[in-house]
Amino acid sequence: MIDKNxxxxxxxxxxxxxxxxxxxxxxxxxxxxxxxxxxxxxxxISRMTVRQAxxxxxxxxxxxxxxxxxxxxxDKKFEQDLSxxxxxxxxxxxxxxxxxxQLLNFQLIYGIHKITSILNIESSDLxxxxxxxxxxxxxxxxxxxxxxxxKRIGTLDDDNMDRSFYEIMEKNRNFNIAYGEQSIEASLxxxxxxxxxxxxxxxxxxIIKRTTFLQSGKQPIEYTKSxxxxxxxxxxxxxxxxx
Amino acid sequence: MIDKNxxxxxxxxxxxxxxxxxxxxxxxxxxxxxxxxxxxxxxxISRMTVRQAxxxxxxxxxxxxxxxxxxxxxDKKFEQDLSxxxxxxxxxxxxxxxxxxQLLNFQLIYGIHKITSILNIESSDLxxxxxxxxxxxxxxxxxxxxxxxxKRIGTLDDDNMDRSFYEIMEKNRNFNIAYGEQSIEASLxxxxxxxxxxxxxxxxxxIIKRTTFLQSGKQPIEYTKSxxxxxxxxxxxxxxxxx
DNA sequence: CCTATCTAGTGGTCTAGTCCTTTTAATGTA
DNA sequence: TACATTAAAAGGACTAGACCACTAGATAGG
Numbered sequence: 120m121i122d123k124n125x126x127x128x129x130x131x132x133x134x135x136x137x138x139x140x141x142x143x144x145x146x147x148x149x150x151x152x153x154x155x156x157x158x159x160x161x162x163x164i165s166r167m168t169v170r171q172a173x174x175x176x177x178x179x180x181x182x183x184x185x186x187x188x189x190x191x192x193x194d195k196k197f198e199q200d201l202s203x204x205x206x207x208x209x210x211x212x213x214x215x216x217x218x219x220x221q222l223l224n225f226q227l228i229y230g231i232h233k234i235t236s237i238l239n240i241e242s243s244d245l246x247x248x249x250x251x252x253x254x255x256x257x258x259x260x261x262x263x264x265x266x267x268x269x270k271r272i273g274t275l276d277d278d279n280m281d282r283s284f285y286e287i288m289e290k291n292r293n294f295n296i297a298y299g300e301q302s303i304e305a306s307l308x309x310x311x312x313x314x315x316x317x318x319x320x321x322x323x324x325x326i327i328k329r330t331t332f333l334q335s336g337k338q339p340i341e342y343t344k345s346x347x348x349x350x351x352x353x354x355x356x357x358x359x360x361x362x
Numbered sequence: 363m364i365d366k367n368x369x370x371x372x373x374x375x376x377x378x379x380x381x382x383x384x385x386x387x388x389x390x391x392x393x394x395x396x397x398x399x400x401x402x403x404x405x406x407i408s409r410m411t412v413r414q415a416x417x418x419x420x421x422x423x424x425x426x427x428x429x430x431x432x433x434x435x436x437d438k439k440f441e442q443d444l445s446x447x448x449x450x451x452x453x454x455x456x457x458x459x460x461x462x463x464q465l466l467n468f469q470l471i472y473g474i475h476k477i478t479s480i481l482n483i484e485s486s487d488l489x490x491x492x493x494x495x496x497x498x499x500x501x502x503x504x505x506x507x508x509x510x511x512x513k514r515i516g517t518l519d520d521d522n523m524d525r526s527f528y529e530i531m532e533k534n535r536n537f538n539i540a541y542g543e544q545s546i547e548a549s550l551x552x553x554x555x556x557x558x559x560x561x562x563x564x565x566x567x568x569i570i571k572r573t574t575f576l577q578s579g580k581q582p583i584e585y586t587k588s589x590x591x592x593x594x595x596x597x598x599x600x601x602x603x604x605x
Numbered sequence: 606c607c608t609a610t611c612t613a614g615t616g617g618t619c620t621a622g623t624c625c626t627t628t629t630a631a632t633g634t635a
Numbered sequence: 636t637a638c639a640t641t642a643a644a645a646g647g648a649c650t651a652g653a654c655c656a657c658t659a660g661a662t663a664g665g
Contacts, residue, residue, distance in 0.1 A: 128618060154645060165620045167410075170646090178421060178564055186646045187628035305548035305566040305592035321421075323548040323566040323592075349548035349566075371648060397615060408650045413616085429616050430657035 121162045129164055133172035141181060141192055151189040152182070178321045219257065223315070224250035227269065234266050237330060237342045245269040252315050253345075259316045260348050267341040301329045305349065312346050323349040364405045372407055376415035384424060384435055394432040395425070426562060460499055466558070467493035470512065477509050480573060480585045488512040495558050496588075502559045503594050510584040545571045548592065559591050566592040 121132050137152070152158070155173065159166040173190055176182040184190045227245045229235075235242045246268050253261040267275075308316065308324045316324075325347040330339045364375050380395070395401070398416065402409040416433055419425040427433050470488045471477075477489055489511050496504040510518075551559065551567045559567075568590040573582045 130618075156645085165622090167621085168619060171618085184646060185628085186626070187644080189628095189645060303546055303568070304595070305568045307564075307566055321550075321564050323550055325546070325548045373648080399615085408652090410651090411649060414648085416616095427616060428658085430614080430659080432615060 121164070123164075129162075130168050130171040130175070133158070133162065133164075133169065134175055137172065137176060138181065151191050154189060183319070219254045221252040221254070222249070223252060224248060234342065238266060238268050238339050240268050240270070247272070247275055249275075262312055262315050262346045263343060264345075265341055265343045271338065271340055300332075301327055303327050308346070316346070316348050318348055318350075325349050364407070366407075372405075373411050373414040373418070376401070376405065376407075376412065377418055380415065380419060381424065394434050397432060420562065421564065462497045462500065464495040464497070465492070466495060467491060477585065481509060481511050481582050483511050483513070490515070490518055492518075498594075501594070502591070504588050504590045505555055505558050506586060506588045508584055508586045514581065514583055543573045543575075551589075555589050559589070561591055561593070568592050568595060 121129060121136070123129060125132065152173075153161070155166050155169045158164075158169045162169075173182060173184070177184060182190055182192060226248055228248050229245050230242050231246075232242070234246055235244065238246065240246070246266050249265045249267075251263050251265075252259050253263055269275075304326050305323055306326055308318050308320070308322050312318070312324060313320060313322070318324075327343075327345045327347065329343045329345070331341045331343075332339055364372060364379070366372060368375065395416075396404065398409050398412045401407075401412045405412075416425060416427070420427060425433055425435060469491055471491050472486055472488050478484065478487065481489065483489070489509050492508040492510075494506050494508075495502050496506055512518075547569050548566055549569055551561055551563070551565050555561070555567055556563060556565070561567075570586075570588045570590065572586045572588070574584045574586075575582050
């Protein structure tokens with residue numbers, strides 16, 4: 120069972136044991152584990168040691184706790200590869216997937232320094248903040264927050280936000296998108312991302328920050344921060360050699 | 363300082379305190395924190411409570427521990443421009459950093475299906491496999507594995523592998539690199555990456571897979587898989603709109 | 606001068622408790 | 636019946652120790 124004299128730490132032995140039980144379907148997702156006190160007594164070890172083992176599995180995303188209730192088994196990840204680097208909606212259509220959105224937040228804000236400096240506007244200028252969950256075939260793949268200045272984009276409604284933002288800009292407003300500047304980094308999901316993307320603590324995410332510029336002048340028309348599920352997203356880029 | 367009667371947990375108060383000290387540059391990256399025992403004595407709390415605070419900051423990627431040495435502050439990210447196809451060495455020079463490499467593996471292989479199909483060669487063709495740790499100012503930032511077919515690149519030595527691969531191709535061989543295809547994805551580090559990049563279990567990494575093509579024809583000249591530390595690396599891309 | 610050993614200090618692991626808050630269900634009461 | 640109270644059980648926070656393994660620098664011996 121558990122060898123207290125082994126050089127392998129007890130908490131690690133317990134971690135492996137619980138992992139095995141999950142893999143062999145002894146513990147089904149949603150099921151709860153024996154309580155920390157039970158496990159401690161059963162294996163004749165300290166509760167703190169049990170907690171260390173469970174903590175690690177929580178960080179790995181296999182388990183989660185609920186105070187007063189117990190410790191539960193998370194359910195499995197599913198995998199799917201996507202690619203591309205244009206607008207989300209376009210890219211999804213190109214791949215034969217159905218894009219959709221859920222609007223979380225749509226409001227006019229102002230005075231946020233980080234945003235006003237990126238968009239190169241006055242701190243008193245009104246900015247639309249649009250936060251959406253992006254779905255591909257009804258599966259959440261990204262959490263997207265867009266900032267666009269009202270004085271450049273005009274008036275927006277909150278009821279056509281499930282359409283492509285680029286489409287709105289190009290077809291409806293006749294804007295010409297010139298280029299975009301993007302940065303890509305990887306991180307671990309925060310609590311909000313975990314919640315909306317239905318992922319787990321410790322899961323990696325890709326963070327893409329994009330500023331889009333119009334042909335007419337060098338004024339940015341929008342700034343978007345997108346957080347993608349790393350298990351579902353992958354970016355492909357083809358680029359020429361610069362000399 | 364730390365309010366033991368506050369409803370806010372002590373470990374959380376300590377976390378915030380350490381974060382502040384890092385942000386206000388009281389702790390410089392690379393610096394080590396007071397030892398766990400010192401912190402415990404200073405704030406008159408248990409060492410286990412100190413450990414809980416530090417554990418969380420380690421998970422967040424702000425700190426890392428080294429057994430027998432101490433707890434240290436992580437440093438900020440490097441950035442790489444992906445708007446053109448540049449090599450690691452070039453990119454580091456552009457940023458005023460000193461690139462270096464440590465050769466882990468240099469050998470001729472053949473018959474690996476994944477490689478032969480990417481490079482579009484026969485399964486009997488010999489391929490150089492070059493695995494290197496990449497350093498910027500003596501800090502490991504990436505683990506890179508390059509595959510290049512002998513029949514296209516010619517004979518390579520294992521003693522000039524600390525130089526730029528592109529430099530070898532372009533200056534010494536007079537090859538003309540036309541373009542590259544890259545994919546970017548995020549994942550969690552595996553054991554090998556943890557070991558060589560000096561990172562920790564559960565840390566995110568960026569994986570860039572690149573195939574480089576020559577001007578002469580559409581034959582790939584090399585395929586490289588690079589695994590970057592997500593805490594130190596960030597990619598920037600500027601791209602035109604595709605219609 | 607070099608090497609082996611010692612030692613102080615670090616994080617790693619572990620114990621056996623205590624007291625707290627939250628959840629849930631059983632119990633009691635109007 | 637409906638609602639308040641209570642108690643058991645869960646995880647959360649915390650303590651004051653213990654011993655281990657590893658690191659690095661000081662020290663002693665050849």
